[in-house]
Amino acid sequence: MTxxxxxxxxxxxxxxxxxxxxxAEELLSQLKGWELDQNNHLQKQWKFRGSITPKKFxxxxxxxxxxxxxxxxxxxxxxxxxxxxxxxxxxINGLSNNDFILAAKIDTITI
Numbered sequence: 440m441t442x443x444x445x446x447x448x449x450x451x452x453x454x455x456x457x458x459x460x461x462x463a464e465e466l467l468s469q470l471k472g473w474e475l476d477q478n479n480h481l482q483k484q485w486k487f488r489g490s491i492t493p494k495k496f497x498x499x500x501x502x503x504x505x506x507x508x509x510x511x512x513x514x515x516x517x518x519x520x521x522x523x524x525x526x527x528x529x530x531i532n533g534l535s536n537n538d539f540i541l542a543a544k545i546d547t548i549t550i
Contacts, residue, residue, distance in 0.1 A: 442543075444543040456535075458536070470542050481525065496548065503545065509540070513526045513541060
């Protein structure tokens, strides 16, 4: 089993193959607290109390997502004390390995 958080995303386009349901479930089992939503997108929610603010958390997610090794674009919603991230590969309107790599990298953020 590969440590997804240490992997790099590969460039993708509309020809990138979508993961099968079983492939997605296998990768999902390697993540902490992520779920597949009704659209078969990766989704996770965080509630905040304490020193880190949702904005600081979102800024850190954005830095990871826009890094050279990731270059992936999650959908992020946040308000006071709450953040929700939804990830999928927009070019294929489905899940690719990149989605799981980004989710694993987000999980490395200390909150």
